[in-house]
Amino acid sequence: MMEKNQKVIIVPCSGIGKPYGTVSREAAYDVTDELLPGQTQLVPLALLVLGDEESRAVVAGYPAITIDGCKLACAAKMVQQSGGTVAQEIAVLDVYRCHKDLKPLGIAELNEGGQKLAHVLAEEVSSMVDGIISGKKGGKNA
Amino acid sequence: MSDFLEIMLDKFTFKVATDRFYSTEGVWVKEEQGRARIGLSDFIQQRSGDVAFADIRPAGTALTAGEDVANIETIKVNITYTCPVNGKIMEVNPAMSDAPEAINQDPYGAGWLAVMEISDWDAERVRLLDPQAYFEIMKGQAEEETKKS
Numbered sequence: 001m002m003e004k005n006q007k008v009i010i011v012p013c014s015g016i017g018k019p020y021g022t023v024s025r026e027a028a029y030d031v032t033d034e035l036l037p038g039q040t041q042l043v044p045l046a047l048l049v050l051g052d053e054e055s056r057a058v059v060a061g062y063p064a065i066t067i068d069g070c071k072l073a074c075a076a077k078m079v080q081q082s083g084g085t086v087a088q089e090i091a092v093l094d095v096y097r098c099h100k101d102l103k104p105l106g107i108a109e110l111n112e113g114g115q116k117l118a119h120v121l122a123e124e125v126s127s128m129v130d131g132i133i134s135g136k137k138g139g140k141n142a
Numbered sequence: 143m144s145d146f147l148e149i150m151l152d153k154f155t156f157k158v159a160t161d162r163f164y165s166t167e168g169v170w171v172k173e174e175q176g177r178a179r180i181g182l183s184d185f186i187q188q189r190s191g192d193v194a195f196a197d198i199r200p201a202g203t204a205l206t207a208g209e210d211v212a213n214i215e216t217i218k219v220n221i222t223y224t225c226p227v228n229g230k231i232m233e234v235n236p237a238m239s240d241a242p243e244a245i246n247q248d249p250y251g252a253g254w255l256a257v258m259e260i261s262d263w264d265a266e267r268v269r270l271l272d273p274q275a276y277f278e279i280m281k282g283q284a285e286e287e288t289k290k291s
Contacts, residue, residue, distance in 0.1 A: 020217050070217060071192050071246065093192055093217060093243075100195060 007039060008087065008129045009062045011079055013069035014045040019104040020069035020092040023118045026110060027092075028067055030122035036129050048078040059084030065128050067092065067121070088128045095121045144250055147277040151288045156280060157184045159250040163267060164276035165226035169211075170250070171270055173263050178227050180211070181254040185280045187246050189287060191218035196242035198234045198255050205229065205258075207269060212255050214245070227266040229258035 012028035015021030032042040041062070047055040060083040066075035068091045076089045096102065096117060104114030144159040158164075162172035168186035172179045187193070195215040205211060211225035234256050237244045245253035260266055271279070 018217055071243075093194055096194055 006133060007041060007062050008132050009043050009059050009064040009079075009084070010040050010067070010125065010129075011043050011045055011048070011059070011064055011075045012067040013075055013092075014049075015069045015074070017107065018069065019107055019110060019114055020096075022107055022110055023092045023104050023114055023121060024067040024069045024075075026115065026118035027121035027125060030119060031125045031129065035122055035126045039133060040129055045075050045078055048082045051082075056082045056084075063087035063132050065090065065125055065132070067125065069093075087132050090121070090125060090128070092117070092121060095124060147273055149277075149281050149284065151284050154188060154284075154288075156188065156284055157250075158273050158277045158280060159184075160273040162250075163270035163272060165224070165270060166276075166279060167223060168276075168280065169223050169226045171226050171266070173267075174257070176260065176263065177232065178229060178258045178260050178263070178266070179254050180226065180256055180258060182214070182223070182245055182249055183276070183280065184249045185284055187249045187253070189283075190214065190221060191216040193242045193245045196238040196245060196255070198238050199231055201231050201234055201256075203231045205231065207266075214242075225258075226270060227258060227260055229260040229266075231256050232259050233257040 010028045010032055012024040013021045028042055032040045043055050043058055059079050064079045064084050064086055066079055066086055066089045068075050076086050079086050099117060099120055102113040102117040104117050105111040106114060144161050146157040146159055148155055148157050162170045164170050168183040170181050170183055193214060193216050197213040199211050205225040207226060207228050208224050210222050212223045214221050235254050237252060
């Protein structure tokens with residue numbers, strides 16, 4: 001079993017109807033499946049909303065990075081309400097503002113700009129994960 | 143400190159500041175000693191969603207009422223707003239380039255768009271709506287939006 005801070009929980013937005021939620025989830029998959037699979041774990045926001053005991057225990061046991069699609073910041077709020085610690089939060093919009101050429105379009109399927117934005121966001125989140133695990137907060141938006 | 147006319151619809155509260163005038167599309171105009179500060183109403187910012195980018199016509203641009211003054215890109219839409227008065231842009235809110243979310247956070251204060259030099263406020267004033275008149279229009283628009291959702 002991993003010690004605390006050897007794993008970081010990633011909780012993305014679960015919003016539907018706008019591409020920013022999709023970007024947050026694509027980025028989360030990128031981090032947990034491709035970039036840092038051994039150091040991260042994806043926890044679905046829906047399970048936290050549901051009060052799922054196992055998911056609550058996971059977020060209570062490890063630092064979390066939340067990726068929110070809008071200012072409602074549901075992911076960050078739900079982690080806190082579930083007894084977890086938001087080590088760092090990031091909003092898709094903040095990353096998009098730094099990459100205006102990567103306008104995300106599409107919801108079920110992101111356009112090329114959206115996919116690239118998701119990857120940029122994933123790299124940013126990975127940098128945050130590295131920072132948390134090493135004890136130094138990372139990420140340009142940190 | 144501004145006073146407000148307010149309406150609550152569903153879970154949303156929409157405010158109209160009473161110390162300024164409005165265009166029908168929701169651009170507010172506040173006269174300040176021969177100049178006009180302009181911005182977007184609370185209803186407009188809430189309906190449009192989180193602002194990603196705000197492109198305002200640069201300082202020095204002379205505009206006739208009805209010409210494009212600002213393009214606002216949000217997470218939902220991309221909207222161009224027209225200038226409610228005749229005049230020249232003297233100053234663009236510097237926050238628009240690096241923190242345009244000020245429009246969402248404080249639409250009647252820090253989220254202003256530009257300051258314009260105007261030659262005759264009384265002449266400009268007649269084409270604008272007073273707060274109560276805009277409130278009635280906004281209320282109708284807000285009720286329509288609520289029905290859609």
